[in-house]
Amino acid sequence: xxxxxxxxxxxxxxxxxxxxxxxxxxxxxxxxxxxxxxxxxxxxxxxxxxxxxxxxxxxxxxxxxxxxxxxxxxxxxxxxxxxxxxxxxxxxxxxxxxxxxxxxxxxxxxxxxxxxxxxxxxxxxxxxxxxxxxxxxxxxxxxxxxxxxxxxxxxxxxxxxxxxxxxxxxxxxxxxxxxxxxxxxxxxxxxxxxxxxxxxxxxxxxxxxxxxxxxxxxxxxxxxxxxxxxxxxxxxxxxxxxxxxxxxxxxxxxxxxxxxxxxxxxxxxxxxxxxxxxxxxxxxxxxxxxxxxxxxxxxxxxxxxxxxxxxxxxxxxxxxxxxxxxx
Amino acid sequence: xxxxxxxxxxxxxxxxxxxxxxxxxxxxxxxxxxxxxxxxxxxxxxxxxxxxxxxxxxxxxxxxxxxxxxxxxxxxxxxxxxxxxxxxxxxxxxxxxxxxxxxxxxxxxxxxxxxxxxxxxxxxxxxxxxxxxxxxxxxxxxxxxxxxxxxxxxxxxxxxxxxxxxxxxxxxxxxxxxxxxxxxxxxxxxxxxxxxxxxxxxxxxxxxxxxxxxxxxxxxxxxxxxxxxxxxxxxxxxxxxxxxxxxxxxxxxxxxxxxxxxxxxxxxxxxxxxxxxxxxxxxxxxxxxxxxxxxxxxxxxxxxxxxxxxxxxxxxxxxxxxxxxxxxxxxxxxxxxxxxxxxxxxxxxxxxxxxxx
Numbered sequence: 001x002x003x004x005x006x007x008x009x010x011x012x013x014x015x016x017x018x019x020x021x022x023x024x025x026x027x028x029x030x031x032x033x034x035x036x037x038x039x040x041x042x043x044x045x046x047x048x049x050x051x052x053x054x055x056x057x058x059x060x061x062x063x064x065x066x067x068x069x070x071x072x073x074x075x076x077x078x079x080x081x082x083x084x085x086x087x088x089x090x091x092x093x094x095x096x097x098x099x100x101x102x103x104x105x106x107x108x109x110x111x112x113x114x115x116x117x118x119x120x121x122x123x124x125x126x127x128x129x130x131x132x133x134x135x136x137x138x139x140x141x142x143x144x145x146x147x148x149x150x151x152x153x154x155x156x157x158x159x160x161x162x163x164x165x166x167x168x169x170x171x172x173x174x175x176x177x178x179x180x181x182x183x184x185x186x187x188x189x190x191x192x193x194x195x196x197x198x199x200x201x202x203x204x205x206x207x208x209x210x211x212x213x214x215x216x217x218x219x220x221x222x223x224x225x226x227x228x229x230x231x232x233x234x235x236x237x238x239x240x241x242x243x244x245x246x247x248x249x250x251x252x253x254x255x256x257x258x259x260x261x262x263x264x265x266x267x268x269x270x271x272x273x274x275x276x277x278x279x280x281x282x283x284x285x286x287x288x289x290x291x292x293x294x295x296x297x298x299x300x301x302x303x304x305x306x307x308x309x310x311x312x313x314x315x316x317x318x319x320x321x322x323x324x325x326x327x
Numbered sequence: 328x329x330x331x332x333x334x335x336x337x338x339x340x341x342x343x344x345x346x347x348x349x350x351x352x353x354x355x356x357x358x359x360x361x362x363x364x365x366x367x368x369x370x371x372x373x374x375x376x377x378x379x380x381x382x383x384x385x386x387x388x389x390x391x392x393x394x395x396x397x398x399x400x401x402x403x404x405x406x407x408x409x410x411x412x413x414x415x416x417x418x419x420x421x422x423x424x425x426x427x428x429x430x431x432x433x434x435x436x437x438x439x440x441x442x443x444x445x446x447x448x449x450x451x452x453x454x455x456x457x458x459x460x461x462x463x464x465x466x467x468x469x470x471x472x473x474x475x476x477x478x479x480x481x482x483x484x485x486x487x488x489x490x491x492x493x494x495x496x497x498x499x500x501x502x503x504x505x506x507x508x509x510x511x512x513x514x515x516x517x518x519x520x521x522x523x524x525x526x527x528x529x530x531x532x533x534x535x536x537x538x539x540x541x542x543x544x545x546x547x548x549x550x551x552x553x554x555x556x557x558x559x560x561x562x563x564x565x566x567x568x569x570x571x572x573x574x575x576x577x578x579x580x581x582x583x584x585x586x587x588x589x590x591x592x593x594x595x596x597x598x599x600x601x602x603x604x605x606x607x608x609x610x611x612x613x614x615x616x617x618x619x620x621x622x623x624x625x626x627x628x629x630x631x632x633x634x635x636x637x638x639x640x641x642x643x644x645x646x647x648x649x650x651x652x653x654x655x656x657x658x659x660x661x662x663x664x665x666x667x668x669x670x671x672x673x674x675x676x677x678x679x680x681x682x683x684x
Contacts, residue, residue, distance in 0.1 A: 025462055051462070057492065062485035065451010066458050069469075072440060073390060073459040092482070096445050097452070105433040105441060106424030107645045142646050165648035193656035240656040 013158035027054040028080025038177040064093035071113040084119035098167040099142030120173035127297035132262035149213035151181030156190030195245035201229035205249035209235040218312035254285040264292025345375035350620035373570030376596035380543025390456035392449030397442030405437035412627035418634035447477040450486035457495035476507025496554035504569040522564035537565030
């Protein structure tokens with residue numbers, strides 16, 4: 001176990017996978033000579049050369065398209081999207097090509113491509129550099145979507161994404177890059193589709209993922225002061241979803257809050273809440289409460305930015321009202 | 328330079344491929360109109376010289392990416408006619424198990440990375456296959472077939488630039504067939520030679536008579552040699568013509584009646600090759616090529632007709648690698664979705680609920 005930042009954990013994952021498998025290579029804007037805007041690629045070209053760590057033009061459609069082509073023909077490309085918002089410039093390549101080819105072609109091929117997509121709200125980055133878009137891709141059959149919550153997840157999920165034979169989106173929150181945590185030293189791979197129980201309580205379950213896991217843990221500490229014992233589920237993978245872990249949390253606590261930073265309307269939380277309603281109705285002592293960002297673009301002014309997405313006090317408040325039947 | 332007998336042998340091989348494509352596509356047209364083939368089908372009649380001339384230069388481990396109009400490319404790259412026709416007939420024995428159809432036909436066993444339902448969808452796949460060859464240090468090449476219409480989309484420009492700066496073994500084969508879907512090229516761009524766009528990326532381009540399979544073959548021989556030896560990408564513009572509508576059933580309101588007949592009268596690539604071979608190919612041998620192709624197609628149709636439709640459950644598998652494994656979480660999720668779509672079966676003989684409602 002070593003303590004390192006989220007950014008260093010992704011570097012360790014990349015280094016280990018590139019040493020293990022010569023078909024793994026990286027491409028993206030500003031990654032090789034500059035080391036990535038969050039330092040997440042520093043030192044890789046020195047070890048692996050500029051053929052395996054490629055700086056590219058600002059051509060997202062070509063990067064993702066070429067990633068698909070390379071994945072179809074024997075490589076395991078990792079494509080860095082710079083900011084998750086720019087996946088929009090490569091939507092055909094993600095949605096019509098990567099996601100569908102294996103199915104359409106009757107399983108003749110695999111698409112072992114990883115897209116790294118720094119996302120989320122931080123530092124007044126504004127509407128076009130702040131989005132959390134995972135809901136779109138969960139809705140698209142054929143894509144795996146993983147979202148690390150901490151440095152441990154960052155390493156274990158990135159290694160799993162690279163080893164997966166499927167196209168995998170790896171959404172890494174920009175505000176998490178400098179956050180330190182304990183990370184296993186050895187070949188540490190987190191199985192995709194399995195949630196992690198971060199905290200086991202009996203009164204209410206907070207089901208969440210990504211940066212909101214930390215906020216949910218903060219909320220749990222606040223709830224403790226009120227005598228409320230909360231479970232916190234870190235989904236880690238939002239497709240495939242760990243429906244068993246969600247159902248289990250609902251059965252054990254009878255009250256569920258679902259929280260994420262992405263826009264609430266039409267989001268992953270809607271799928272989870274709907275699943276609990278369909279499959280776990282008899283377990284519930286109250287409605288499933290959903291928290292997510294307001295249905296607005298993320299604004300620039302810090303005071304406005306901070307107003308639009310759920311943080312620990314809002315999560316604690318929702319859980320408290322659910323437990324006290326004050327909804 | 329090939330000797331005269333070798334050149335004749337090559338010409339006959341190109342002619343054989345073109346005739347097989349023509350017979351296949353005329354057959355597809357007939358069976359589509361008869362209702363045997365669902366969906367859409369886009370024919371490349373008139374363009375056979377391009378598919379034949381290009382693919383005759385390629386190895387099975389070289390990659391191609393195709394367009395909506397991909398039957399010719401697929402057959403020329405080496406896919407069996409049986410597997411193609413069964414796919415178009417939506418059978419389980421089809422090359423894509425009946426999940427692709429005409430517009431998404433692919434055959435990875437011969438390096439055919441798929442017909443693409445998205446105009447310009449193949450550029451990224453070819454850039455990636457070429458990049459993959461470099462990363463894996465092989466001498467494979469990758470060829471992108473595309474129409475004039477695709478060059479007005481962004482991926483064309485992004486991928487040409489990417490292949491140029493990285494000197495990738497990619498070959499861009501433009502089938503300039505004068506129409507982008509149902510709009511003439513003259514209305515959608517101000518240039519007659521679309522290949523001048525390659526200069527903007529530092530990629531050398533040649534223009535060839537796309538009705539002349541020898542001309543296409545020679546251009547590709549040069550481009551392939553260049554790509555294999557690390558010389559980088561080449562752009563080949565084939566001036567050709569689409570003798571049918573955009574799709575089978577297209578009323579073709581956008582062009583003059585008789586235009587296709589006029590072009591095929593003077594430029595049918597099969598007639599041109601036969602004439603070019605002259606006395607080197609006897610009328611009997613020519614007739615035999617047609618008869619062999621017709622027999623092959625009849626056999627393929629019989630194979631398709633005798634093949635089963637896919638099992639209903641097949642619809643729920645194949646999205647992810649490993650999803651036929653019951654331990655895979657995706658498998659379990661899909662099984663739930665499948666079960667949810669099956670109506671509740673009547674409980675015959677259970678005796679507890681009367682007639683139900």
